[in-house]
Amino acid sequence: MKTVLCEENNCLSASVDNFDDSEISLSNMATCNLHGEDSPYFAGWEAYRKDPYDEKLNPHGVIQMGLAENTLSFDLMEEWLLVHPEATITSEQGLDSFKELALYQDYHGLPDYRKAMAKFMEALRGYKVKFDPDRIVNAAGSTAANEVLMFCLADAGDVFLVPSPYYPAFARDLRWRTGVEIEPIHCYSSNNFQITKSEVESAFKRAQDLKKKVKGILITNPCNPLGTISSAETLKMLLAFANKKKIHLVCDEIYAGSVFHSPEFHSIAEIVAEENYTPDNVHIVYSLSKDMGLPGFRVGTIYSYNDTVVTAARRMSSFTMISTQTQHLLSTMLSDSEFVNYYIAENKMRLKERHGLIVAGFERAGIKYLKGNAGLFCWVDMSDLLPSKDIEGELKLWKGILYEAKLNISPGSSFKCMEPGWFRVCFAEMSTSTMEVALERLQRFAEQCKNHA
């Protein structure tokens, strides 16, 4: 049955037409569900969309705590922009650059931008390592960066090992159009979800038993959803394993600027710097979506120690380039060392403060949480509130929190966590007053659960 545009009534109506009824087919890729949007957790977004909390206009609405966004430090950037009109091409001072930027479509990216990005990445790591601007490849966000790396490092059907729990969208970003598969490296609460060598080996073996070729390991450090960092020992273990098996090691360090507490953050770049050769299997992904709260500007980076990968990724970045207008704004901003150092320190302080508030709230509510020092979220253990210790129990609990406490938080199963009852709760995208309301509701909900039990 084809849909017909009924010109007289200017409406769409169903009608039989002259052509065969069969629809013109799309690709397998377009019709499969690897885009990941059919998850049951969509209901959380829907509930928030239909009934969003507003302090004045809708004080009983759903509070969004499922979005890992950093809204704490915009004022710092806005202040900077006010005194740096040359950073925007729409200003009198910036207009001179307009034509050149408008025409610049070289996938290498503006040299000044790459220099500034390299400098920023060094600042985030306390200047303990150097980054070569010529190893930086631009991509429109780390979503694109991760996908490009998969296209470059693996063929369809190959496997990447990824520690679980992991960022849900990896299922789409690493797999959908690339045909690459994910084998999780299971991590457990018994050791605070740290990655162990034996679990890495198990994951590798599982893939081999399925006759799959493992092409690499991809970790997120600092970790989403855990809010913790990998120790230097863990990173060394992973690099040694990758070298032994001749596979790649991709480190998504998107939260590198969001470490607000000890223990100290070690970037894979530091481990690499300690080796006496340049590895050809290490690649870092970065983006300004979290540390600077600029997901809308689509600013992602691949940093690879492998020349072939830099070249191939750069060519592929033709499909996902960063707007030069945005490159210009950021190259001006990130070249300002004084501002960068100030921003990093102030932003961390605010994250620490907000994190402190939320964990105090958890403690008041008697809710356990993983001791974290990074990221924009807490990994919370609500397993003692589960109606049953399984996925169904977790989903029920999640729905209860969504519809009764009216809080949208993310259940651990959406991160492929092996143990039911863990939830990710974000703390950097709401005001302190909203957070207080959220914590009160959570406390009340927890108490009610315990009373029923």
Place this chain on the structure above:
Amino acid sequence: MSMNICEQEFTSVSERATCSAHGEDSAYFAGWEEYRRNPYDSLLNPSGVIQMGLAENRLSFDLLEEWLVKHPEASVNFQQDLFKELALYQDYHGLPAFKKAMANFMEELRGNKVKFEPERIVNTAGATAANEVLMFCLADPGDAFLVPSPYYAGFDRDLRWRTGVEIVPIHCYSSNNFQITKSAVESAFKEAQKRKMNVKGILITNPCNPLGTTSSAEILKMLLEFSMKKKIHLVCDEIYSGSVFSSPHFYSIAEIVAKQHYMADNVHIVYSLSKDLGLPGFRVGAIYSYNNSVVTAARRMSSFCMVSSQAQHLLSIMLSDSNFIKYYIQENKKRLKERHNLLVSGLAQAGIEQLDGNSGLFCWVNMRHLLPSHDLEGELKLWKSILEEARLNISPGSSFNCMEPGWFRVCFADMNMSTMEVALQRLQRFAKEYKIIANAKL
């Protein structure tokens, strides 16, 4: 690849990373290298290579700059909270105001003869991304898309590299001014079938690159009927729709679709601001699909190639300014026409003919009479001579998969008048000298 035993092992990368479908090993790119090494500058390097191989529009920036000066509200930090709102906006649906403005602009480019629904627009970072996303949505690896040749050199990469889709050319010839014929389409379809490929669609560029001509309404209808009969898709890359500067009239596939009594759910339009507005650096592309499933799937895929919200904001304001865009479109066309005519008369003085064109940023030029031999080798020799002796980088027809040797694409909108005059003088001298040499050899 064998592995040695030292610590610094070679860790293998993917097939896709090491194959040559990125297309950069062609003559098309070699010419750019030569220009890069020795670029013309009227004062600093007057004998350098003049770039005539880049389809860029540099003629109308002053209009955009004038507009920007008068519209500070286009700036990302114009008012309280605007910066924060844009910085956080990562919804792949795109800013509603931007899509509305884009639909507006696309209607304006087509003389307001058709309407575009903002909800059918999918944002992508450039037409490069748009075309690739469409291939991912419409075809599986190994499937074929029929593409009229000569075609844009970048399609070999954009349509094929990561998608695994194959291009089967629909051959067009000078005998009928390179127009697409039904029999050529049928031949290409049969050829694909012979090679056991599943044909999933046809992709045309209209106005055409490299020809600089537009497809007639009859040809568009023929293509639409053929695609409906075979149950395949029809993708129309209309990236040059705002660059039609003389008759015949430009027909968009949207106009043909509007006349049908059914929803042509196999039709998809690609657009971008890289040519008409000269903004390739800002990465602003669009897919417009009449198929709801394609809109949904393409939108989801656009997560990998989103348009910066900073650019969306600026353009939502600019493209909503109806007075400005009407003025811009008209003035830009006037300047393109002028520059085109200058090139054509310069070519005529060099005894060189070109395909009668009415659009785009280039001329499709016939240099067959200068070929040392009527084959690919002869064309590449001629191209090299023009590059090395006349120091002009123009693009040989073979890089566009043209079946007949001796045709070249010469761009006219990416240099100022005086540079063009120098280029034309060099070309005239070259043609004269080449003719003398050729005659001497006879």
